[in-house]
Amino acid sequence: MLNFSDKLIEAIKKKDSVLIAGIDTTVENIPDYFIRKYYDDEKNEIENLKYILYEYNRRIIDAIEENVIGVKFQAAFFEQYSYYGIEVLHKLIQYAQSKKLIVIFDGKRNDISSSAKGYSNAYIGETALFDKKIKFFDCDAMTVNPYLGEDGIKPFVEDCERFKKGLFVLVKTSNPSSKDFQDLIVDGKYLFEKVAEKVHEWGASCKGKHGYSDIGAVVGATQPQAAKMIRSILPDSFLLIPGIGVQGGKVEDLKYFLDKNKMGIIVNSSRDIIYAYKNHIHSDFEKSSFIASKNFKESINSAIN
Numbered sequence: 001m002l003n004f005s006d007k008l009i010e011a012i013k014k015k016d017s018v019l020i021a022g023i024d025t026t027v028e029n030i031p032d033y034f035i036r037k038y039y040d041d042e043k044n045e046i047e048n049l050k051y052i053l054y055e056y057n058r059r060i061i062d063a064i065e066e067n068v069i070g071v072k073f074q075a076a077f078f079e080q081y082s083y084y085g086i087e088v089l090h091k092l093i094q095y096a097q098s099k100k101l102i103v104i105f106d107g108k109r110n111d112i113s114s115s116a117k118g119y120s121n122a123y124i125g126e127t128a129l130f131d132k133k134i135k136f137f138d139c140d141a142m143t144v145n146p147y148l149g150e151d152g153i154k155p156f157v158e159d160c161e162r163f164k165k166g167l168f169v170l171v172k173t174s175n176p177s178s179k180d181f182q183d184l185i186v187d188g189k190y191l192f193e194k195v196a197e198k199v200h201e202w203g204a205s206c207k208g209k210h211g212y213s214d215i216g217a218v219v220g221a222t223q224p225q226a227a228k229m230i231r232s233i234l235p236d237s238f239l240l241i242p243g244i245g246v247q248g249g250k251v252e253d254l255k256y257f258l259d260k261n262k263m264g265i266i267v268n269s270s271r272d273i274i275y276a277y278k279n280h281i282h283s284d285f286e287k288s289s290f291i292a293s294k295n296f297k298e299s300i301n302s303a304i305n
């Protein structure tokens, strides 16, 4: 079985893309014509939710799969629909896996070690159930929040080692308030630099055959200055970069995130892809998302190659 970092490298080479599509769909943003077509008056709201949310995202995945290496499912957008949304998430993860796409669960999880272990079991590890061990979601990687420190991260790292999975630790996020805590000075360094140093340490035990670590960092596209500093601390980790487009991150700045091999990045775009129909690229939402993802892939490639 390939390490996560090796799987990423193979997918990047095969698809000539570093693009990840963020699946952040809410029902109110699904085109009216799609809802009108599939809403069944004979069924209740929940049955309609489950069908429409799944079907819209499934078609987006079909439309964009040739331009992206994977999909990032943002937990919030499924959890807002209670366990009905989680059921749709589970089905979509399986669908993306059937298409051989890399699946990242973006839940930014963490807790004390015993509880962190439960999150890790669910999304990248396995859960003991009677005399069996079940891999419930079996994602390739997940995002974690480092605020609780090392004992809250170790359970995830151990599962990465055991199951060849990946982790993206929040280091410098894309939102304006990221400065509130992440830019505080601790022992003469930014807190985000301290976190990056820890990511480097945690990743030393999980390296793939290409020499990259399976423990990476989330660094917002809106943070090119921080990215240069983080890259020098993390020379062989993948950076997951959200915040391009709607949040103001620029494709031209991605060069600051690259490693010495001009690699080591994956770039997420959510709303600009899943709701591309709103930009009137095409009257059909699938074609709109296809065109948006193709344009993204090509503009990123010209900026980093």
Ligand SMILES: O=c1ccn([C@@H]2O[C@H](COP(=O)(O)O)[C@@H](O)[C@H]2O)c(=O)[nH]1
Residues within 6 Å of the ligand: 022, 024, 074, 106, 172, 173, 174, 175, 218, 219, 220, 242, 243, 244, 245, 246, 247, 268, 269, 270, 271, 272
């Ligand atoms: O620093 C971070 C960490 C995570 N995110 C997530 O990425 C997507 C971005 O969505 P867009 O529509 O492309 O802006 C979303 O799921 C965030 O929760 C982030 O934006 N910044």
